Amino acid sequence: MSDIAQLEQDLLSAVGAAQDEAALETVRVSALGKSGSVSALLKTLGGMTPDERKAKGPAINGLKDKVTAAITARKDALATAALDAKLASETVDVTLPVREAPADTGRVHPISQVIDELTAIFADMGFAVAEGPDIETDDYNFTKLNFPEGHPAREMHDTFYFPQKADGSRLLLRTHTSPVQVRTMLSQKPPIRVICPGRTYRSDSDQTHTPMFHQVEGLVIDKSAHLGHLKWILEEFCKAFFEVDNVKMRFRPSFFPFTEPSMEVDIQCRRGKDEIRFGEGEDWLEILGCGMVHPNVLKNCGLDPNEYQGFAWGMGIDRIAMLKYGMNDLRAFFEADVRWLNHYGFRPLDFPTLAGGLSP
Structure with a gap:
């Protein structure tokens, strides 16, 4: 066997044995590179006589063509094999169910849902939403609301106070959303119709009380507002919120420093085993x-x-959420348990409206 035939056999065997593109490139450089074996043979053509060039030239050029074609074919085969392997590793099982979109799996917390429901109901009655800071002054939280000095609500065991300032005053976490009413009356001229939803804070914790909870208060100020208007607003709210046609309410005398006369309101109900x-x-x-x-x-x-x-009136958002949706422990509202939220939460695109229905 001639040297050219032997070289051809060796190179084609090396090309066929290359397992990846890196190994194939090594074979190509060793054969066709500047210092490759086939390139070295091509360089010898210039020093040959015309008869020798005529005899060996076709064989040397044929060797180059065969090696080049073999390398190209092997490269295509390796690329095809790599693609097949990738497709096999990334196979999609079309028999599996499609994953739900975030808008389908996410849930709105019951507190957020109930605030949206309250807003929809009172907005239909012409009320605006007023908001204020969670950190308040003693003046807005107590003094302007007619709480006398020494009132039990001002004590440390009921209220979260911040450290005293140099002038002796202390900020606090608001114990109700009534300071928002104060801020509204100081900044707006009557007539005023607002609701004030938000977080409130008191030093209390058990099955039906948490240190942080949510309240909504309502305020109407004008020249002719009276208790008949208040009764109608509360009755209409309860019918819309609890989604019943009729509701009976009982107003009992009570005492609050910021209202006179003051009343507590009971609503007619039937207590079942679990509802x-x-x-x-x-x-x-x-x-x-x-x-x-x-x-x-x-x-x-x-x-x-x-x-x-x-x-004015005020109620606990957490409490009415528990009553409407059958939750028996207030603490679960704030435990961030995804299982609880999946059970009691609401779909994010189910916006409550009076026309379409408050609860989905």
Whole structure:
């Protein structure tokens, strides 16, 4: 066997044995590179006689062509094999169910849902939403709301205070959303119709109380507001929120420093083994407090009580959420348990409306 034939056999065997493109490139460089074996043979053609060039030239050029073609074919085969392996490793089983989109798997927390429901109901009655800071002054949280010095609510065991400042004053975490009412009366002229939803804080914790909870308060101030208006608003709210046609309410005398007269409101219900139904039954359940705004509060907010009057009410958002949706432990609201949220949560695109229905 001639040297050219032997070289051809060796090179074609090396090309066929290359297992990846890196090994194939090594074979190509050793054969066709600047210092490769085939390139060395091509360089010898220049020093040959015409007869030798005629005899060996076709063989040497044929060797180059065969090696080049073999390398190209092997490269294509390796690329095809690599693609097949990748496709095999990334196979999609079309028999599996399609994964749900985030909008389908995500859930709105019941507190957020109930706030949206409250907003929809009261907006339909012409109320705006007012908000204020969670960190308040003693003046806005207590003094302007007619809480006297020494009132139990001002004590450390009921209220979260910040450290004293150099002037002796202390900020606190608001114990109700009533400071928002104060800020509204100080910044707006009557008539005023607002609801004030938000977080509140008190030093209390058990199955039905948490140190942080949510309240919504309502405020109406004008020249002719009276208890008849308050009763109608609360009745319409309860019918819309609990989604019943009729509801009976009982107003009992009570005391709050910021209202006079003050009342607590009970709603008719029927207690079952695992549920409470409203608008029927023989039982009563307290749901909120209300009353006419105290003249001292109006004075403290720069309004003349001889010209203006109004009423206010407040209720726990967490509490009415528990009543409506059958939750028995307030602490679960804040434990961030995904299983609980999947059970009690709401789909994010199910916006509550009075026309379309509050709860999905």
